[in-house]
Amino acid sequence: MDTMNPPLPLGYSAVPAGKLANVVTCLEMLTKPAPKPVRAEDAALRLERWTDADLGEYRALFRAIGEDWMWLSRLVMPDEELRAILHDPAVEVYTVRDGDRRVGLMELDLRKDGECELVFFGLVPDAIGQGAGRIMMNAAIDNAWAKPIRRFWVHTCHFDHPGAVGFYQRSGFKPYAFLVEVIDDPRLTGEMRADASPHVPLILPR
Template identity: 60%
Template sequence: MLSDLPPIPDGYSPVPPGKLATIVTCLEMLEKPPRKAVRPVERPMLVERWEKPPLDEYRALFRAIGEDWLWFSRLVMPEEELRGKLDHPLVENYLLRDGKRAIGLAELDFRVGGECELGLFGLTPDATGQGGGRFLMSRMIARAWSRPITRFWLHTCTFDSPQALGFYKRSGFRPYALMVEIAEDPRLSGHLPRTAAAHIPLAVEAARVVPTNLVG
């Protein structure tokens, strides 16, 4: 239970060297929402199931979508663990395609009985703002609620696109918890280039400029 967790003290707390901190918002949908009309996409797109994707292709698309937002979870995950997740019969991966080109990726995880987690959702930078996100989300909502679930949930964080939280809320998800995530900076380990997510200071750079007299 979240209420059983020790409280985080008010004020500023130092982040260990080499680490990053982000605020995570958890959102959920507890019933299937009314079907909404989806505005036409600007060019033909389709959503298709991606079964047992090759790891190199999967990670390349994951990186293409998430590098600007510091996505790293599937890059640091051991290959055996990632392979097991991708091949699990209760984990479904979907591609958004623009012709033959993959421009979006979504993951539905049904491994917990009675619920579904939207484990991944994103589009490549050149595909945003053209209706593809809404097109893909409408199909993920329909697919998730085609199974006997009572909860569809996801999380986003302050490293993600500033539009992400509003998009999820407009899709019918409602925030239910806030968390702080501490993680190694993947740019320091080489999992992402140091030029990735330029809006987020490198952990080593941030550590050099910690002020000594912070005032709220």
């Protein structure tokens, strides 16, 4: 018997060195729900459409929001591919501002007929739990269902904020599928800080 690599329990699969395995939850809503209340003290927060987003500013906000939740895709996407997405008229990018500061990012993708995907939805760390998330979600639902869609959907993963799935469910989304994603650990490839996403164990190559 190989004592360095003992047999795995039934149903388990080994993840190669340097990789991360990520469980993704897919959720959808098929009808528009009633809006959730927004606290009066959050009315000063402003949601605005972000058109012609500068790639550097967009990625800086994307990183500030997502680096501790293992958001990677837009950091490594080629510039021309990202620019084409952000400037597509069927993709709507919104931010929440607290004064002059952007604290939230929301992206709706309507490129598929009859559907809207909530591609990204997040807040900078110090804005979490302060009411901006409900403002963004109410706006996401209103804007999505203002279009001729039959389905509004989102996916999140177990690397994301631990309250994400519950928040989406309270907002009217229902889980319908699990997926497993295997990626290179971006903290080992230099695409993220070595101390990013501290809740995800960093396993160094032997």
